[in-house]
Amino acid sequence: MGNVWMIVADTMSASNVAGIxxxxxxxxxxxxxxxxxxxxxxxxxxxxxxxxxxxxxTLAEAYAPAIAEKAAAEAPxxxxxxxxxxxxxxxxAIAVKAGAAVATSVVSVNVADGQATVEQLVAEGEGVxxxxxxxxxxxxxxxxxxxxxxxAAVAVQDGAADAADALKVVAxxxxxxxxxxxxxxxxxxxxxxxxxxxxxxxxxxxLADALGAAVACTLPLCDNYHWFEHSSVVGTxxxxxxxxxxxxAGSSGAPQHMAGVRSAKVIVAINNDPEAPVFRECSYGIxxxxxxxxxxxxxxVKGA
Amino acid sequence: MTSIAIFKWAMNxxxxxxxxxxxIKWLAERPEVGDxxxxxxxxxxxxxxxxxxxxxxxxxxxxxxxxxxxxxxxVALQGVDILAQPTEVASALANAVKAMGDVSxxxxxxxxxxxxxxxxxxxxxxxPCILAVDAVRPEGDTLxxxxxxxxxxxxxxxxGPVVLAVAARRxxxxxxxxxQVLQARKRPVDTVxxxxxxxxxxxxxxxxxxxxxxxxxxxxxxPAAAAAQLVSAxxxxxxx
Numbered sequence: 001m002g003n004v005w006m007i008v009a010d011t012m013s014a015s016n017v018a019g020i021x022x023x024x025x026x027x028x029x030x031x032x033x034x035x036x037x038x039x040x041x042x043x044x045x046x047x048x049x050x051x052x053x054x055x056x057x058t059l060a061e062a063y064a065p066a067i068a069e070k071a072a073a074e075a076p077x078x079x080x081x082x083x084x085x086x087x088x089x090x091x092x093a094i095a096v097k098a099g100a101a102v103a104t105s106v107v108s109v110n111v112a113d114g115q116a117t118v119e120q121l122v123a124e125g126e127g128v129x130x131x132x133x134x135x136x137x138x139x140x141x142x143x144x145x146x147x148x149x150x151x152a153a154v155a156v157q158d159g160a161a162d163a164a165d166a167l168k169v170v171a172x173x174x175x176x177x178x179x180x181x182x183x184x185x186x187x188x189x190x191x192x193x194x195x196x197x198x199x200x201x202x203x204x205x206x207l208a209d210a211l212g213a214a215v216a217c218t219l220p221l222c223d224n225y226h227w228f229e230h231s232s233v234v235g236t237x238x239x240x241x242x243x244x245x246x247x248x249a250g251s252s253g254a255p256q257h258m259a260g261v262r263s264a265k266v267i268v269a270i271n272n273d274p275e276a277p278v279f280r281e282c283s284y285g286i287x288x289x290x291x292x293x294x295x296x297x298x299x300x301v302k303g304a
Numbered sequence: 305m306t307s308i309a310i311f312k313w314a315m316n317x318x319x320x321x322x323x324x325x326x327x328i329k330w331l332a333e334r335p336e337v338g339d340x341x342x343x344x345x346x347x348x349x350x351x352x353x354x355x356x357x358x359x360x361x362x363x364x365x366x367x368x369x370x371x372x373x374x375x376x377x378x379v380a381l382q383g384v385d386i387l388a389q390p391t392e393v394a395s396a397l398a399n400a401v402k403a404m405g406d407v408s409x410x411x412x413x414x415x416x417x418x419x420x421x422x423x424x425x426x427x428x429x430x431x432p433c434i435l436a437v438d439a440v441r442p443e444g445d446t447l448x449x450x451x452x453x454x455x456x457x458x459x460x461x462x463x464g465p466v467v468l469a470v471a472a473r474r475x476x477x478x479x480x481x482x483x484q485v486l487q488a489r490k491r492p493v494d495t496v497x498x499x500x501x502x503x504x505x506x507x508x509x510x511x512x513x514x515x516x517x518x519x520x521x522x523x524x525x526x527p528a529a530a531a532a533q534l535v536s537a538x539x540x541x542x543x544x
Binding site (some may be wrong): 090246 | 320321322339389419420422428435448451452454458463504505506509511513514519527530531532534537538541543
């Protein structure tokens with residue numbers, strides 16, 4: 001037991017997973033379930049090895065029993081992953097087969113003498129709990145962790161594993177992909193209930209145009225008000241995004257919404273309530289009337 | 305055959321606090337209904353319309369949630385500590401499923417409150433697991449599961465028993481009415497003591513304050529000045 005494994009099944013979270021794994025104090029073996037580009041990107045993140053499993057023809061989850069056997073044989077001290085669904089499906093099998101404990105909302109892992117000490121956020125970020133493992137530990141990282149620094153790439157190896165017969169892909173329906181551009185947008189303006197009337201959406205669209213940003217919304221603006229399509233909703237039950245800039249207009253910062261945007265590099269909040277929880281999660285904020293602040297900000301962006 | 309829908313099994317993190325004595329405290333002492341629980345019941349019902357549907361919960365108090373949505377009976381697990389770790393919760397659920405015998409499917413919310421329990425449960429049962437499930441449809445001996453995949457969806461064919469972790473896309477549309485709830489409370493509830501196996505756990509070794517990350521707030525009383533300050537800050541960050 002000694003190395004750290006990181007499991008990557010999506011591009012968005014790979015750097016955050018590596019940011020914690022490569023600082024754990026042990027060599028990192030990356031297991032990538034995705035295309036060659038994803039594996040090549042991971043290979044630059046300071047890891048010792050990268051093994052890529054092809055998921056073009058085979059469901060990644062079908063590899064779970066084989067990957068779990070590999071974990072039991074190699075006994076990593078820690079297995080680090082994001083909350084990506086495929087990564088979690090694989091990690092559950094690993095934990096049971098390798099006899100690992102499990103921690104979530106993890107912000108750091110430290111491996112010494114083959115044993116891991118883990119720090120996890122508790123009480124919605126009010127505290128950090130230190131946990132010691134006497135066995136391997138599976139760590140699901142908290143959103144919004146540090147990115148790994150890029151360096152020289154290591155070689156990518158092709159992984160070979162038996163796939164379980166019980167799961168087969170029938171169809172992949174990607175027609176919605178990119179419909180709103182949120183997943184790939186570098187800048188996003190998000191709208192919450194605090195925007196007031198529907199007529200104020202024009203202020204948001206003007207700012208988004210000035211920024212060259214996509215527009216997202218919170219769940220109530222779609223489900224209750226029907227001002228947006230479901231593909232524009234960001235949050236726990238919909239989609240997570242990771243733009244370089246997320247500007248949040250009129251959202252109080254409900255956990256359901258913020259869970260979808262915490263991976264943004266910079267979060268900006270505009271709200272007239274100085275006690276709004278969103279101001280505890282943003283890098284910058286303006287406390288003020290949206291109807292006055294948004295036009296002023298649009299003008300400032302155009303003049304920059 | 306039996307399908308199981310698990311509900312009220314995770315603690316709501318909004319209830320977690322750090323007390324003045326530096327210890328973690330919970331405002332509620334029991335699991336709450338999760339956002340995905342209603343969808344988990346729906347998927348279990350859709351997957352096997354002719355099978356017996358059983359609700360499985362860790363809640364005390366009102367245990368009629370699944371019965372009000374079609375479950376014929378409910379099993380309520382008692383004795384799982386509110387501080388139980390994911391491996392322990394999954395063990396308790398897996399042992400309860402095994403005790404029910406001829407089970408073909410377990411449906412559970414893909415809860416952000418406790419994201420590892422569904423896959424741990426599947427692994428402890430020795431079954432495959434699909435997370436982020438939208439819907440299911442039976443096709444002969446096969447179950448076709450639609451799950452989220454990137455920004456789209458993917459259909460996966462499953463043969464044999466499976467654990468499905470269901471992620472609701474929106475709030476429940478038509479909640480059961482009072483009459484359905486009252487009828488549901490008359491359906492059988494078996495209260496059983498949870499059996500937790502010898503599973504690995506982590507030892508708590510301290511609690512500290514998080515590293516302060518102060519937000520920089522600008523006063524919007526002068527919107528133009530606040531906007532200019534913000535734009536300058538974002539330019540310094542390199543995101544504008």
